[in-house]
Amino acid sequence: MKGTRVLLKSINRNRSFSSRTTHSQSQILQMDQSERYSYNPTLRWNPQVEEYFSKAYGAEAFSRICKALTRPSCYSCIRVNTQRTTTEAVIEKILEIQREKRLHDTVNNQHMNNDAEVETLSVDSSRSETSPVLKCQIPGLDYVVFVKGSGPHDIQYDYHQDTPPKEIIVSRKCAEAVLRGAQVYVPGILACSAHVEKGDVVAVSVGVEQPIRDNGWAIGITRGIVLQGLKTDPQYLERDGLYIGQGITTMSRAGIFRGLSGLGVDMTDRVFKLASFNDITTDVLKGDIFLQNLPSIITAHVLDPKEGERILDMCAAPGGKTTAIASLMKDKGEVIAVDRSHNKVLEINNLAAELGLHSIKTYKLDALKAVSESNLISEVKVGQSQSESESQGGQEEEFIKSLSILDKVNDNDNNNNNNTGDDEGVKVGCYKSKAEERKEKRRMKNGPGRNQATGGRGTKCEGFSPNTFDRVLLDAPCSALGLRPRLFSGENTVDSLRKNGKYQKRLFDQAVQLVRPGGVIVYSTCTINPGENEAVVRYALDTYKFLSLAHQDPRIGGPGLVGHYESPDGYSEEWLRPGEEDLVQRFDPSGPHDTIGFFIAKFNVGPKDCGLNL
Numbered sequence: 001m002k003g004t005r006v007l008l009k010s011i012n013r014n015r016s017f018s019s020r021t022t023h024s025q026s027q028i029l030q031m032d033q034s035e036r037y038s039y040n041p042t043l044r045w046n047p048q049v050e051e052y053f054s055k056a057y058g059a060e061a062f063s064r065i066c067k068a069l070t071r072p073s074c075y076s077c078i079r080v081n082t083q084r085t086t087t088e089a090v091i092e093k094i095l096e097i098q099r100e101k102r103l104h105d106t107v108n109n110q111h112m113n114n115d116a117e118v119e120t121l122s123v124d125s126s127r128s129e130t131s132p133v134l135k136c137q138i139p140g141l142d143y144v145v146f147v148k149g150s151g152p153h154d155i156q157y158d159y160h161q162d163t164p165p166k167e168i169i170v171s172r173k174c175a176e177a178v179l180r181g182a183q184v185y186v187p188g189i190l191a192c193s194a195h196v197e198k199g200d201v202v203a204v205s206v207g208v209e210q211p212i213r214d215n216g217w218a219i220g221i222t223r224g225i226v227l228q229g230l231k232t233d234p235q236y237l238e239r240d241g242l243y244i245g246q247g248i249t250t251m252s253r254a255g256i257f258r259g260l261s262g263l264g265v266d267m268t269d270r271v272f273k274l275a276s277f278n279d280i281t282t283d284v285l286k287g288d289i290f291l292q293n294l295p296s297i298i299t300a301h302v303l304d305p306k307e308g309e310r311i312l313d314m315c316a317a318p319g320g321k322t323t324a325i326a327s328l329m330k331d332k333g334e335v336i337a338v339d340r341s342h343n344k345v346l347e348i349n350n351l352a353a354e355l356g357l358h359s360i361k362t363y364k365l366d367a368l369k370a371v372s373e374s375n376l377i378s379e380v381k382v383g384q385s386q387s388e389s390e391s392q393g394g395q396e397e398e399f400i401k402s403l404s405i406l407d408k409v410n411d412n413d414n415n416n417n418n419n420t421g422d423d424e425g426v427k428v429g430c431y432k433s434k435a436e437e438r439k440e441k442r443r444m445k446n447g448p449g450r451n452q453a454t455g456g457r458g459t460k461c462e463g464f465s466p467n468t469f470d471r472v473l474l475d476a477p478c479s480a481l482g483l484r485p486r487l488f489s490g491e492n493t494v495d496s497l498r499k500n501g502k503y504q505k506r507l508f509d510q511a512v513q514l515v516r517p518g519g520v521i522v523y524s525t526c527t528i529n530p531g532e533n534e535a536v537v538r539y540a541l542d543t544y545k546f547l548s549l550a551h552q553d554p555r556i557g558g559p560g561l562v563g564h565y566e567s568p569d570g571y572s573e574e575w576l577r578p579g580e581e582d583l584v585q586r587f588d589p590s591g592p593h594d595t596i597g598f599f600i601a602k603f604n605v606g607p608k609d610c611g612l613n614l
């Protein structure tokens with residue numbers, strides 16, 4: 001309380017001196033103020049990437065997409081954990097939290113205002129406002145709740161007589177988090193005006209990479225430099241349009257650059273006002289909700305998992321879609337979640353435990369080697385008789401043989417595949433080494449340890465038998481060029497984007513082998529890059545004749561891109577053909593639903609003996 005009072009006095013001091021009508025330093029500066037401080041960043045791209053996207057979307061549409069990418073979606077999207085609670089109960093709790101917060105802020109402000117002997121002053125006008133809480137109206141998604149935000153807002157930055165406000169420049173990552181509702185922490189601060197004291201009001205802008213000679217990019221700010229202001233600061237004009245809000249420093253300039261952690265600026269005015277869920281999720285609503293993008297929730301729906309089925313989530317961490325799938329199955333069946341990163345597998349375990357889901361089994365596995373080469377034919381699926389298995393054997397053998405030219409399916413030594421008698425091994429088609437088996441026995445004897453709530457500590461796995469999953473989700477690692485807000489994209493080159501496409505096709509090859517005939521594959525990415533979306537779909541349809549695009553429900557995204565692209569360097573890419581565009585969902589960040597950029601394709605898998613087209 002005492003600390004806050006100090007902050008407040010500092011604001012008052014600054015305000016009483018400020019006069020927006022008597023700026024004398026420069027008429028131009030005064031005129032430019034609103035423009036200068038309005039939030040209007042330009043998203044920078046590698047020139048070849050920009051050209052590629054402009055051709056794909058058309059210059060105007062691409063420019064709209066870029067603008068949308070620099071802004072956060074103006075709502076928070078919450079998936080209610082229906083295993084634990086109801087949508088109505090969650091909405092009621094959020095409203096209750098908002099009411100309490102408003103009351104708390106009002107009382108706090110009154111106290112502070114009395115102490116400071118001022119009439120009215122709100123430390124953070126955005127904090128006391130309530131955000132509308134709405135239930136999603138899309139059929140079947142009534143367990144999704146939106147908490148609306150707003151922006152971009154014009155902010156009255158704090159002038160001291162005729163001088164511009166003191167300033168802080170933060171890193172791009174820090175700014176992107178602040179735009180989503182976070183605070184400014186010390187490690188994110190790059191530069192600061194001279195003589196900044198604890199309690200000062202500072203304008204916060206972002207230091208994004210700028211073009212330099214030789215076609216590269218550089219941020220041009222050494223951590224700790226002193227910002228000189230208008231006259232002598234070479235980057236002053238470059239900050240136009242890059243201001244993300246205003247806040248109060250919690251320490252002096254010296255403290256900021258001496259320290260390694262902690263809150264640096266308490267944001268009081270933001271260009272975008274979005275509900276912050278940090279405190280809510282960790283306390284009152286823990287386990288009841290999960291913050292997730294709408295397209296991700298829709299992806300799980302489109303997969304349409306049924307109770308009792310066996311589902312593979314091939315690139316699963318941190319587990320957002322895995323847990324959405326398990327919830328849709330009412331936690332009945334098996335959701336096998338794999339990721340190549342051990343630590344990320346632990347994140348899935350923790351999330352599953354937090355949401356109280358037991359049908360999820362996690363494995364550390366490189367999905368490029370997800371098909372276990374051995375036991376391809378001898379493996380007996382659960383629910384399948386030995387004779388059924390034998391009769392399918394010949395066909396499968398042919399199929400696998402023909403696939404071997406696509407990819408070396410498994411580099412692992414498969415000497416340890418003799419555990420087909422092991423219930424668990426047969427059930428999930430996952431093979432454990434002797435060492436893993438010994439470890440597992442020890443674990444079973446000693447009971448679960450830390451992070452072992454579900455599926456163990458990211459059990460290492462050597463792959464699965466072909467045709468053992470009813471449905472496969474390939475939420476592929478991608479360039480993530482649909483994520484918002486994004487303030488810079490120059491690091492992506494056409495080469496890196498093309499490599500992503502190749503990688504995704506190799507992952508897709510694995511998915512095709514693992515899904516059973518009659519099953520379903522859903523392919524999704526969070527990028528706007530057609531080379532990682534439509535071009536992968538084209539590859540899939542042209543390579544595997546037994547695949548067909550399936551209708552998606554719900555479908556609120558737009559159509560996919562039809563056509564092809566040829567670049568001056570001879571590279572060419574084919575996208576969708578007429579008639580296919582309405583069977584995929586492309587979420588346009590500048591579209592009416594204000595989502596991230598996202599792509600979903602769903603494939604029905606026919607009898608696999610109907611051929612490959614290699």
Ligand SMILES: C[S@@+](CC[C@H](N)C(=O)[O-])C[C@H]1O[C@@H](n2cnc3c(N)ncnc32)[C@H](O)[C@@H]1O
Pocket residue numbers: 296314315316317318319320321322338339340341344365366367368475476477478
């Ligand atoms: C787009 S993220 C998945 C997000 C996740 N589906 C969710 O909704 O929470 C991609 C994931 O793929 C994983 N990954 C990348 N290459 C992989 C590979 N070869 N095998 C398995 N996982 C991989 C990354 O570690 C990353 O966690």
